[in-house]
Amino acid sequence: MAKPVERTRECLSPQVGTGTTEQRPRSPFVPILLGDCPPSRYLWRVTEQLRLAEQNATVALPEPFIRWFGEKGWSPRAHQIELLAKAQAGLSVLLIAPTGAGKTLAGFMPSLTELANRPRRKPGQAHRGIHTLYISPLKALAVDIERNLGKPVEEIGLPVTIETRTGDTPAHKRQRQKLVPPDILLTTPEQLALLIAAPDARRFFEDLRYVVLDELHSLVTSKRGHLLALGLARLRSYVPSLQTIGLSATVAEPDDLRRWLVGQNPPGAMAGLITVAGGAKPNISILDSEQHVPWSGHSARYAIPEIYEAIKRHRTTILFVNTRSQAELLFQELWRANEDSLPIALHHGSLDVGQRRRVEKAMGENALRAIVATSTLDLGIDWGDVDLVVHVGAPKGASRLAQRIGRANHRMDEPSKAILIPANRFEVLECRAALDANYLGAQDTPPLITGALDVLSQHVLGVACGAPFDADLLFEEVRGAAPYAGLARETFDRVVDFVATGGYALKNYERYARIRKTVDGLWRVSHPRIAQQYRLNVGTIVEMPELNVRYVRQGRGMAGRGGPVLGKIEEYFAETLRPGDNFLFAGKVLRFEGIRENECVVSNGAGANIIVPSYAGGKFPLSTYLADQVRGMLADSDRWQALPEQVADWLRLQKERSVLPKRGDLLVETFPRGNRHYMVAYPFEGRLAHQTLGMLLTRRLERANARPLGFVATDYSLAVWALDDVAALFKAKKPSLAALFDEDMLGDDLEAWLNDSWMLKRTFRTCAVIAGLIEKRYPGQEKSGRQVTVSADLIYDVLRSHEPDHILLQATRTDAAAGLLDVSRLAEMLSRVRGRIMHKHLEQISPLAVPIMLEIGKESVNGGANESLLMEAADLVEEAMGQR
Numbered sequence: 001m002a003k004p005v006e007r008t009r010e011c012l013s014p015q016v017g018t019g020t021t022e023q024r025p026r027s028p029f030v031p032i033l034l035g036d037c038p039p040s041r042y043l044w045r046v047t048e049q050l051r052l053a054e055q056n057a058t059v060a061l062p063e064p065f066i067r068w069f070g071e072k073g074w075s076p077r078a079h080q081i082e083l084l085a086k087a088q089a090g091l092s093v094l095l096i097a098p099t100g101a102g103k104t105l106a107g108f109m110p111s112l113t114e115l116a117n118r119p120r121r122k123p124g125q126a127h128r129g130i131h132t133l134y135i136s137p138l139k140a141l142a143v144d145i146e147r148n149l150g151k152p153v154e155e156i157g158l159p160v161t162i163e164t165r166t167g168d169t170p171a172h173k174r175q176r177q178k179l180v181p182p183d184i185l186l187t188t189p190e191q192l193a194l195l196i197a198a199p200d201a202r203r204f205f206e207d208l209r210y211v212v213l214d215e216l217h218s219l220v221t222s223k224r225g226h227l228l229a230l231g232l233a234r235l236r237s238y239v240p241s242l243q244t245i246g247l248s249a250t251v252a253e254p255d256d257l258r259r260w261l262v263g264q265n266p267p268g269a270m271a272g273l274i275t276v277a278g279g280a281k282p283n284i285s286i287l288d289s290e291q292h293v294p295w296s297g298h299s300a301r302y303a304i305p306e307i308y309e310a311i312k313r314h315r316t317t318i319l320f321v322n323t324r325s326q327a328e329l330l331f332q333e334l335w336r337a338n339e340d341s342l343p344i345a346l347h348h349g350s351l352d353v354g355q356r357r358r359v360e361k362a363m364g365e366n367a368l369r370a371i372v373a374t375s376t377l378d379l380g381i382d383w384g385d386v387d388l389v390v391h392v393g394a395p396k397g398a399s400r401l402a403q404r405i406g407r408a409n410h411r412m413d414e415p416s417k418a419i420l421i422p423a424n425r426f427e428v429l430e431c432r433a434a435l436d437a438n439y440l441g442a443q444d445t446p447p448l449i450t451g452a453l454d455v456l457s458q459h460v461l462g463v464a465c466g467a468p469f470d471a472d473l474l475f476e477e478v479r480g481a482a483p484y485a486g487l488a489r490e491t492f493d494r495v496v497d498f499v500a501t502g503g504y505a506l507k508n509y510e511r512y513a514r515i516r517k518t519v520d521g522l523w524r525v526s527h528p529r530i531a532q533q534y535r536l537n538v539g540t541i542v543e544m545p546e547l548n549v550r551y552v553r554q555g556r557g558m559a560g561r562g563g564p565v566l567g568k569i570e571e572y573f574a575e576t577l578r579p580g581d582n583f584l585f586a587g588k589v590l591r592f593e594g595i596r597e598n599e600c601v602v603s604n605g606a607g608a609n610i611i612v613p614s615y616a617g618g619k620f621p622l623s624t625y626l627a628d629q630v631r632g633m634l635a636d637s638d639r640w641q642a643l644p645e646q647v648a649d650w651l652r653l654q655k656e657r658s659v660l661p662k663r664g665d666l667l668v669e670t671f672p673r674g675n676r677h678y679m680v681a682y683p684f685e686g687r688l689a690h691q692t693l694g695m696l697l698t699r700r701l702e703r704a705n706a707r708p709l710g711f712v713a714t715d716y717s718l719a720v721w722a723l724d725d726v727a728a729l730f731k732a733k734k735p736s737l738a739a740l741f742d743e744d745m746l747g748d749d750l751e752a753w754l755n756d757s758w759m760l761k762r763t764f765r766t767c768a769v770i771a772g773l774i775e776k777r778y779p780g781q782e783k784s785g786r787q788v789t790v791s792a793d794l795i796y797d798v799l800r801s802h803e804p805d806h807i808l809l810q811a812t813r814t815d816a817a818a819g820l821l822d823v824s825r826l827a828e829m830l831s832r833v834r835g836r837i838m839h840k841h842l843e844q845i846s847p848l849a850v851p852i853m854l855e856i857g858k859e860s861v862n863g864g865a866n867e868s869l870l871m872e873a874a875d876l877v878e879e880a881m882g883q884r
Helices: 039-054 063-072 078-088 103-117 139-156 171-179 189-196 216-220 223-238 254-260 301-312 324-337 353-364 398-405 425-440 453-466 471-478 489-501 528-537 624-635 637-642 645-657 687-703 726-731 748-756 759-771 785-802 807-818 823-832 847-855 868-872 874-880
Strands: 093-096 132-135 162-165 184-187 210-213 243-248 272-275 283-286 317-320 344-347 370-373 388-392 417-421 515-517 523-525 546-551 565-570 582-585 588-596 599-604 666-673 676-681 708-713 718-722 837-841
Touching (some): 063 103, 103 132, 184 189, 189 223, 216 254, 301 317, 398 417, 398 425, 417 425, 453 489, 471 489, 666 847, 785 807
Parallel strands (some): 344 370, 546 599
Antiparallel strands (some): 676 718
8 A cells, every 4th residue: 555645844734624614625635735835846746745656556647637736736645546556557446435535536536547648539530438437326426426527627628528327317318328428427227237238238338447336335235236246247248357446435344345346257356455544533412402302203303493503503414314204304394493594405315306406406506504315315425515414313324324424524634523313212322322333433334145036137138138148158247246156057047047938837928038049049039129128127226106296286186287296206105195185295285186197196285284205115224233232232321321311311210110131131021001911022133123023923922822912113122912911921931931032933933924924925026026027117108006016916926826936936035034024133133132031020111111112003104203192192101100
């Protein structure tokens, strides 16, 4: 690694961050502000620093770059020079650096320097192909990079064209890009899949030199990452010398990403690694509100006055939440409190692209005081002069919190400022654990998983849409993608057969024959229509069925036409509304008029009885790391000193009236209330694992004749209620608690429950859409969500009856175990607590059980926590706190 460049006293500024905010250089480079030094001295100093860097890394920086650095009074950072040197030596590289260290500019320097030296195209000469492909997980990030990269390119005077290509790019522009490609194309994994599926893909990419992958940790841990890995393997088949550059600020296992960046056939190869230490520690605080911290709920309404005061004290604030429904609620509450008419905006993925772009433009111009956002703005974006991040609700992961906090200041040498707003008492503990983890530099990005077979099916069809393929060659190519390095040939052949016939049970239906093998031994698309359908349905993000929200003038009702589209809303939510219902969307109160084709027709609404739409799959799971830290905090009373007094009192009262579990123990409380008997367990393993545990526990209690009535789960605890005395059953060992929580529940019990439940059908629907078995969009028409579901259910029933080992059923079970069920995490928990279950039988509810008990009977009235229920439950709280 190149050593840090030494600086001379007469030509060196203080560290970044001295002076006023207005004087700070917004730059990814080290400033060398030289005072009265003449311009020639600037150039000499930059050249001298580069010479020193070259002692450790052979690097060629063109003269225009040296001059530009000198004129700006900047010097490239050591890691930027080192990355350039490694790239010029022909290596792929992973750069891990804190926010504000100039990762993105470092990733582009190999491309820009090479393009600066490239001979200009002569008149009449054929257009060159793409030189550099930049892939981002977010459309907004690609747009931001185009804006920020364009300025230095223009100032240096480079003959470089830069364009974006996302789902928001007009069709005529995408078509023109294929005829006249830009030098640098900024795009997304889905657009790469589309480009690969084009007949001229090999020509389009024949000049490709670099692929830059921004926020790599976010790309690789999902099915999008699997599709992207397969796309990279395809690009390497076109250009064997292709180099990749991965950029990330939050990485738990760097070697996993290093392998992901390069071909894995044979396995084991790794990209080079550059790690940048340092970066100013963020200034994070947890709101110690004077208001009563709620026992449960997720809205954090109690803190709105304090959030608004924080906004007023800062130039620009981003307020992050975990779900779109929370974003809508928070935005509405802030507008009610906005007595000063501050410009406050809303940004989430369901809003119309035009509205999102207007918000992004206003952010870039520093025209907003606050933006309420979901994950659409939490990766890498450097919008305007943000000086505060407010995280409303617990972050659910230490790495996610670090990523979001980095949006404030976006400078390596200055601390980002953030405030965490816990929405309930358990979230206070989680926020404290996340804050401690951030100061320790702990990372908890999810581990990489084996490549999904439905994604592989989509890729096989996409390859065939581009050109006929040889199965032997494609198999070797696919195994070069890290998620598929261990793929068995038999599994690959089953995937190809599925794409060709639909599988044994469906092979008699012509519509499922999407590819066919010809006399030359190559697999080809069976009909041009198949390629068209593929392009309309590409991707791995299967949203719940959505309707356009179409605004009409009040009083026109369903007769109104031609109004603006405000965004999209989930179909199942719209189907629960009645004409005249008011709901919150795009920061407005809207009146539901009805559904017309694929549109939800709305007009201006009133402010009474407002419903907030929910969005399935929008909530992040609690990370294993934070869960462990919360358990440790409960067990260590010394750590309670850092908690708000009302929360510390809550834990002290729990210790007095019941017990607090040790870090590795599982506490199970039982108590009667009314005519029911309750069992509350505190695994702290996240909502998904707890829901699976609740389903399995109720099955076992049914067999024990406990007559269970239901269960409810949160990220922290699980409550089951029954008609019979479960504590008496445990005492009589019919069954014992140890037997009830035995790991064997993940065998026959899980299998039997899965076969009887709706969950596999729901998961199969997603896999079938990704694999292309069911097309949501046809040329000239689109299936409704109901049509897709009916089709998926019919096929699922056929396959389960006639081909239970079908490749898609296999993919479905894998997905359900890893996602909706979180079986591996549940298995680890059951193993951990074997022999360490603490049973405490109580005569009345404990303080720790109040939050989960308040969830019982609470309708998920469209995603929002109705805190009036907390007032109605005052007697329950008084009972737990010993006030009755």
